[in-house]
Amino acid sequence: MTSPLARTQKDGWAAMQLYAGTIPAARQLDSASPIPLWYQLVxxxxxxxxxGEFRAEAPIxxxxxxVTEFRVARATVRRALDELQREGWLERRGPRRPLVVKQRPVLQEATKLAGLFSEGFVSRxxxxxxxxxxxxxxxxxxxxxxxxxRAGAPLYRLERVFKAGDEPVACEIAWLPKALFPRLLQQQLDRPITTLAxxxxxxxxxxxxxxxAARLASAQETKKLRLDQPAVVLAVGRLTRDQLGRPIEYMESILRADRYDFVMALESSNRSIDIRLS
Known part of the structure; x- marks a missing residue:
C-alpha cells in the first residue's frame, strides 16, 4: 500500500512536469498547490x-x-534563484545580485535528428x-x-558557419559521397543540407x-566563433544514414557551449542505453 507521503511526492512531481513551461494564470503563488512554491516562483x-520585465545583463x-511581493520565505526565494542560475537564466559576478544572462542557451534534444538550427533559435x-x-x-x-x-572515392567537403543574427554559433565541416549527390556544388549551399538532399x-x-564532447577551442575556432580564449566548445561528430541505411554524410561541428543546451529523454525499461564515460 502506498503511503500518503509517497502519494504526495508522486502527485507533486507529476504536477511539476505538467506545470513546466506553462504561464501562470496570475502573478501569484498558490500555496494550496502540490507544486513547490520555489518551483512556481521559478x-x-x-x-x-x-x-523583458527583467532586462538582459541587469540585476534581477x-x-x-x-520575499515581499510573493509572500514567501527567503529560503524559497534563494532556492528559486539558485535554480535559475543552474539552468542558465541568471549568472553571478562577484557578491552582487545575480544578473539576467544576455543570451540563454537554446535547448536541443540530443535524441532527435536535427540540424544545427534548433527551433529554439527561430522561436526567439x-x-x-x-x-x-x-x-x-x-x-x-x-x-x-x-x-x-573506397579510399579513393571523391567526396564533397563543405565548410560552413551558422549564425543567429550576426553572431556565429557553430561551424561545421560536412563530407558527402559525390556519387550520391551529383552536381551538388552547383546547388544553393547556404541552407540546411537535409532540405537540399x-x-x-x-x-x-x-x-x-x-x-x-566538451573541450577547449583552438585558436582558429575561437576566431571563427568570435570567442575569447580560453573558451570551451562542444565538439560534435555525426554519421548520418538515409532511408535505405546508406551512410550519406559525415559531419564534424564545433558549437558554442554558451549557446546550446542538449537534453535527453531516458526511459527505465528493458531497453539498453549506450552511455560511455571517458
Whole structure:
C-alpha cells in the first residue's frame, strides 16, 4: 500500500512536469498547490525574463523585494534563484545580485535528428543564416572509411558557419559521397543540407550516430566563433544514414557551449542505453 507521503511526492512531481513551461494564470503563488512554491516562483521569474520585465545583463529583483511581493520565505526565494542560475537564466559576478544572462542557451534534444538550427533559435526571433566558407571535391581516406566508401572515392567537403543574427554559433565541416549527390556544388549551399538532399535528390536523412564532447577551442575556432580564449566548445561528430541505411554524410561541428543546451529523454525499461564515460 502506498503511503500518503509517497502519494504526495508522486502527485507533486507529476504536477511539476505538467506545470513546466506553462504561464501562470496570475502573478501569484498558490500555496494550496502540490507544486513547490520555489518551483512556481521559478516559472514566474522565467516569464518575467522572457517578457523583458527583467532586462538582459541587469540585476534581477532583490531577495527582499521577491520575499515581499510573493509572500514567501527567503529560503524559497534563494532556492528559486539558485535554480535559475543552474539552468542558465541568471549568472553571478562577484557578491552582487545575480544578473539576467544576455543570451540563454537554446535547448536541443540530443535524441532527435536535427540540424544545427534548433527551433529554439527561430522561436526567439533570431534570423538564421549560413555562411559558406568553402565547397570542394576532395579525397580523404579517413572520412571515406567513416562513409564506407573506397579510399579513393571523391567526396564533397563543405565548410560552413551558422549564425543567429550576426553572431556565429557553430561551424561545421560536412563530407558527402559525390556519387550520391551529383552536381551538388552547383546547388544553393547556404541552407540546411537535409532540405537540399530531400528536395533535389529525394534522399531523406533518416538516422544518425552522434558523439558529443566538451573541450577547449583552438585558436582558429575561437576566431571563427568570435570567442575569447580560453573558451570551451562542444565538439560534435555525426554519421548520418538515409532511408535505405546508406551512410550519406559525415559531419564534424564545433558549437558554442554558451549557446546550446542538449537534453535527453531516458526511459527505465528493458531497453539498453549506450552511455560511455571517458
Amino acid at each position: 516559472q514566474l521569474l522565467k516569464l518575467g525574463i522572457e517578457s 529583483s532583490t531577495e527582499e523585494n521577491l 526571433g533570431y534570423r538564421m543564416s549560413i555562411e559558406v566558407r568553402s565547397a570542394e571535391v576532395v579525397i580523404d581516406a579517413r572520412v571515406a572509411m567513416e562513409l564506407s566508401v 530531400e528536395e533535389k535528390y529525394g534522399t531523406m536523412f533518416s538516422s544518425a550516430r552522434q558523439h558529443l
